[in-house]
Amino acid sequence: MGQDVDQGFTVDFKFPVYFTQNIFSVQNSIFSDAVRRLEPDKRHRVLFIIDENVIQSHPDLLSSLERYFSSNPEFLELISPPIPVPGGESVKNDFKHVLRLAEEISERGVDRQSFLAVIGGGAVLDMACFVSAICHRGIRTIRIPTTVLSQADSGVGVKNGINGFGKKNFFGTFVPPFAVINDSLFIDTLSHRDKLAGLAEAVKVALIRDREFFGYIEQNAALLATADRDAMNYHIRRTAELHLQHIRTSGDPFEFGSARPLDFGHWVAHKMESMTEHSLRHGEAVAIGVAVDSVYSMRMGFLQAAETERILCLLEHLGFTLW
């Protein structure tokens, strides 16, 4: 028969990641800029999906959101009141959350010309972005992460997912967001424990990508352990930048190959999270995972004892319990 075809094409993915404060203040044009960036003159329809935990800790969020939209009637339209979804890992454990959200998207007439905007922690972003990825073959989505970990790490990446058949992220896709907006106000209202939990990913990405940043974390460990505002903001931005840089320059953003350096420390972390039924935060589990993988690297001869000691010391200085 012959005449086989070698099909091939490239797809360009581009999305801005903004760092801002008070995203829905009427003076702040970033959300509007993000939605309008490809079609500045159109009126855009947006449906919000919001983490219930965020709604609870930000009682004025919904009214400022409405005010923001009504002050931009020419370009922005709320499709309906926001859809609240339960926060935390449990929202990733049952496919019924996916189908319920998909049904709401269908009922509200959200199409490929509309936008979804998701406000929440990593679990809510993972679940809602999975839904947006599989409805209408992908709805344009603005991610607005609200935790240290999601602002610094998962929220700025290209993955989504939910758990299935007892396996972490069994379901999921690689779909870049339309834009990411990191608002530091959401970080201010977190508990001390939640602020610290995010530091583990910073240590991980610094170890893999940036010796200088590792030095910064070491020098500022005491300050970071108190969750100092400026130090937190700096480490979130730097961790996010390194994560973005890794995806951009790895040559394999959708992980077609088998190398997954960003998973350093994550095998142990995922196991520990399920073993403790998520009473351990993801970041706390990652800290232990990084410690275990470092000791393992030392035993295998890839890392010297002094270097391993330095990593373990830093994690403890930052306030993590490793044993």
Place this chain on the structure above:
Amino acid sequence: MGQDVDQGFTVDFKFPVYFTQNIFSVQNSIFSDAVRRLEPDKRHRVLFIIDENVIQSHPDLLSSLERYFSSNPEFLELISPPIPVPGGESVKNDFKHVLRLAEEISERGVDRQSFLAVIGGGAVLDMACFVSAICHRGIRTIRIPTTVLSQADSGVGVKNGINGFGKKNFFGTFVPPFAVINDSLFIDTLSHRDKLAGLAEAVKVALIRDREFFGYIEQNAALLATADRDAMNYHIRRTAELHLQHIRTSGDPFEFGSARPLDFGHWVAHKMESMTEHSLRHGEAVAIGVAVDSVYSMRMGFLQAAETERILCLLEHLGFTLW
């Protein structure tokens, strides 16, 4: 705050589309070549998902498949016996088929290093490739389409999907296959009606992309209407080539923009399919859709009366009932 990041990267997608005859004859190396093309020295684990209609009309398929694998033990391993799935559009109408197949994939330990191979008509490919796209963030999948329409059109493309909430392809993603293998033996066993149904997409893609091919179809209409073997094979290959070329050169393979020229004739087709509860074949509905869109184009002044007449004549010569 400043310091926003413009994230951007490109992803290369490449996959071969083979045209062959008797794919699981032990002399035919194409399936093995396809699976081994990136890692020729590894032993590859493969799970088959097969359309029950195909199993019924090819009683020796399962045994030749087993023989093929046992004659290539160094490089090929069957993960388990194939998983049969119901053929036809009904398999796309209930999410339970997706979850059942995903559970089988989980139970059999299929991972991102394994392969799925899907043998079937367009509906089974759409459903099974949707499942493969959302498990483990995408499992490498070999598509083996068995109908005229899927070999010439949907099977060689980058879409998958199932219906939801009464909407055609409400759920779905854009995920290129790892390889496509078109085996002409599957076409030989189709009914006359099913062979003809596929011709509508050929007329559509010829109208959009290739005046010369349109002339070929006109000149060979009588032969095609008898489902002549060589004429069928040629039109399938040419339609597939044009479809692949369109995806490759459109500049927008994942349809981020709103232009969807391949949807010519499809709005009416989708409506008619649901109105007739799929007693009308997709191809038969597309023929009517192309006729309606052509007449509409004429009324809007985009198409001359003589050209419109020529299109309608051709569709009727090919054996389609338009009214």
